[in-house]
Amino acid sequence: MTELTVRRDVPAPRPRVDLSTRLAGRTFPNPVFTASGCAAAGQELDQFFDITELGGVVTKSIMLAPRSGRATPRMAETPSGMLNSIGLQGPGIDAFLDKDLAWLADRGARAVVSIAGGSVEDYTQLAQRLRGAPGLAMLEVNISCPNVEDRGQVFACDPRAASEVVSAVRKTMTPDIPVFAKLSPDVTDITAIARACVDAGADGLSVINTLLGMAIDTDTMRPVLAGVTGGLSGPAIRPVAVRCVWQVHQALPDVPILGMGGIRTGRDALEFVLAGASAVSVGTTVFGDPMAPVRVLAELAQALADRGFERFSDAVGLAHRPPEAALPEGPDPVGDPA
Numbered sequence: 001m002t003e004l005t006v007r008r009d010v011p012a013p014r015p016r017v018d019l020s021t022r023l024a025g026r027t028f029p030n031p032v033f034t035a036s037g038c039a040a041a042g043q044e045l046d047q048f049f050d051i052t053e054l055g056g057v058v059t060k061s062i063m064l065a066p067r068s069g070r071a072t073p074r075m076a077e078t079p080s081g082m083l084n085s086i087g088l089q090g091p092g093i094d095a096f097l098d099k100d101l102a103w104l105a106d107r108g109a110r111a112v113v114s115i116a117g118g119s120v121e122d123y124t125q126l127a128q129r130l131r132g133a134p135g136l137a138m139l140e141v142n143i144s145c146p147n148v149e150d151r152g153q154v155f156a157c158d159p160r161a162a163s164e165v166v167s168a169v170r171k172t173m174t175p176d177i178p179v180f181a182k183l184s185p186d187v188t189d190i191t192a193i194a195r196a197c198v199d200a201g202a203d204g205l206s207v208i209n210t211l212l213g214m215a216i217d218t219d220t221m222r223p224v225l226a227g228v229t230g231g232l233s234g235p236a237i238r239p240v241a242v243r244c245v246w247q248v249h250q251a252l253p254d255v256p257i258l259g260m261g262g263i264r265t266g267r268d269a270l271e272f273v274l275a276g277a278s279a280v281s282v283g284t285t286v287f288g289d290p291m292a293p294v295r296v297l298a299e300l301a302q303a304l305a306d307r308g309f310e311r312f313s314d315a316v317g318l319a320h321r322p323p324e325a326a327l328p329e330g331p332d333p334v335g336d337p338a
C-alpha cells in the first residue's frame with residue numbers, strides 16, 4: 001500500500017491587520033473557523049495546514065451515544081452546492097472526549113464543540129459531560145439539523161423549543177464558555193428564533209445551518225438520497241445565509257454572530273462580516289480544497305488591508321451604516337486588485 005503524502009503548505013504572510021475578534025467575552029486570534037460537519041474534529045485538515053492557525057475548529061455535532069447515521073447514498077452534488085443526509089453520524093460523547101477533544105487540546109487548537117440531541121435532557125447531559133473539558137473554547141448548540149426523522153426535533157423551527165434547549169445548556173455550562181445556538185434558515189422569521197435563543201441565555205448565534213432540499217434522479221425516477229431529503233450547503237445558499245446574518249444583526253446588533261453558508265473566498269467571508277458576522281465558518285468548500293480555511297483567512301486579511309482597515313472588528317456590520325460612514329479612515333480604500 002502506498003503511503004499518502006500530503007502537503008503542509010505555509011500560508012502566505014498576511015498583511016498587518018488586527019484580525020482578533022471577540023465572541024461573547026472570549027478573544028480569538030482571528031475570525032476564520034471551520035464549519036461543523038465539514039472537518040470532523042480537525043485531524044484530517046491538520047495534515048494540510050496547521051489547524052492552530054485558525055480562529056477555531058468547530059467539530060461535527062456530537063450526540064450522547066455513537067451513531068452510524070442514515071443509509072447511503074447520503075451525499076449528492078447539486079448546482080453550486082451539495083446535499084447531505086448524514087444523519088448525525090458520530091462516535092458519541094465518551095469517545096469524542098477521550099480521542100477528538102483530547103487531540104484538539106493537545107494540539108493547542110481552540111475547540112468549538114457542536115452538540116446535538118433529541119431532547120432537552122440529551123443537551124443537558126452533553127453540556128454536563130463537557131463542563132471543564134480541556135481545550136473547550138466555545139459550545140455550538142446545534143438545534144437545526146435538518147436530517148432527523150422527526151421534523152418536530154428541529155428545535156430551531158420553534159421559538160419555545162429552541163429556548164428550552166438553550167436555557168438548559170446555558171444553565172449547565174460554566175459561564176466562561178460562550179454558548180452559541182445554531183439557527184435554521186427554514187423558518188418564516190429567523191429573528192424571532194434568534195431573539196428566543198438570546199432571551200434564553202445564548203451568548204451568540206451561528207447563522208446558518210443547511211436548507212432542507214431534495215434531488216430526484218431522472219433515470220431511476222427516485223430520490224437521489226436514501227433519506228429522501230437533505231441539507232443544502234455550498235455557494236448556492238450564500239445569499240440566503242448573508243440575508244439571515246443581516247436580519248439577525250439588524251434585530252440584535254450586540255449579539256455576536258458566527259456566519260456560514262457557501263464561503264469559498266476572502267471576499268465571500270467579508271460579505272458575511274459586513275452583514276454583521278464577528279467570525280465565519282468555512283465548510284463545504286474544504287471537501288474540494290482542504291487548504292480553503294487558511295486561504296480564506298489570508299484573502300480576508302488582504303481584502304481588509306486593501307480597503308484601509310487596520311482592525312477586523314471595524315468591518316463587522318459595516319454594511320448597515322449609512323454610505324458616508326461606511327469606509328474606514330486610512331490608505332486608499334478602493335485599491336483591491338482581486
Ligand code: RRO
Nearest residue numbers: 061086087088145147210231
Ligand atoms: O449530520 C447531519 O446530517 C447534518 C447535521 Br448534524 C447538520 O446540522 N446539518 C446538516 O446539514 N447535516
